[in-house]
Amino acid sequence: MAEVLAPASSITQPSAVPGQDKKYVYFHSGSEATYREVSDKPSSSFTSIPTVDLADLDSGSLETRQWIAREISDACSKCGFFYIKNHGVPEAVIQQTFSLLRRFFALDHDVKMEAHVQKNPAIRGYEPMLETNLDPRTKGDIKEAFTMGDCYLEPEQDYTGKTGAPGPPPHVTQPQNIWPSAAPWWREGLYAYYAHVLPLSLKLVRIFALGFGLDENAFDSMFRFPITGMRPLHYPPTPGASSTEEGDVGLGAHSDFSWLTLVLQDDVPALEVLNQDGHWVDAPPAPGTFVCNVGQYLERQSNGRYPATVHRVRNKTGRERYSLPFFLTPGPEVDLEVLPSCYDDDDDQANPKRYDTINVGDLYIRRVLPARKKHPTSTRYRDVPQGQWSYSMLLS
């Protein structure tokens, strides 16, 4: 999921490095603000985002599925981003979902605030305009959002059916999601979309396994009951977005704190992706597609072969923009290891292993709480050393 709200003072200033005449872009990745130099030469990195056709995703031919896997693997290595088309989510479902988003964000402020993110320990719910600030040089992210995700208790998600567990984990005392009572159609409508996007993302997990030269089901156990986040977004027009790098921003530059993200965007262009040379590349809407991108967990598992590419949203169009990212992350119980095929074990250290094995839930809590310093779950555990934090802090 998008993060992280480091204070402006934590940004490494360009003056701290040689070449002060150079241009830099700033972004958040991991839990720190950092920067990248902008090359003034024509870009040698990607300048557009490839599209992968999933029409044959369910083909009975392993070779055909491996072909798709190779295309995705190439796109992830080069860009960390790709579009998918012919993904199987019906157009009617997508149109209904955008109508739902417009209807929800048009509700009275008070109705939405009943489900404010501060009222839920798992940091789910409604976030009004300017509540996050991914780029601390700006006044805040000019967007409103609502987050829901995996939940052990909500019947729509069938935790026991999917996992075979006799019941939810004993320490779970309340649903991880929060919903506005005056709009029952919101929960219903979001779950109608969730029922399509979650299975699609799990099919992609299998294709990714193939892309690493593994059995198709090699990652299945990581995603038995994954951490998910679905985050409808509304970006009003921000005419000040075009003037300077530091102008208004819908969502400041960041890399995603997920394994894989699938974004449904409406027809208003605003998403921009940072290439290796520090140039912003547009990711405009393309009818019938999702934009997919690698998140920090997959970057780690692939030893950096697939980068969690930095991106941002600037709505310069004069129109309202709606989008719907879906974030997929392995289950919190999973220990995430770098894939052996992604590093060399020999002595020359040309491609060494860059990351230790880490528990998914441990990394999650260490990223999420510092990003939400004012949230009640963060303040509640303010005096507990980070080494003692656990994922279960989000659950009760």
Ligand SMILES: O=C(O)CCC(=O)C(=O)O
């Ligand atoms: O709105 C979009 O197109 C992208 C949103 C995004 O990057 C995020 O929520 O992490």
Ligand SMILES: [Fe+2]
């Ligand atoms: Fe993102």
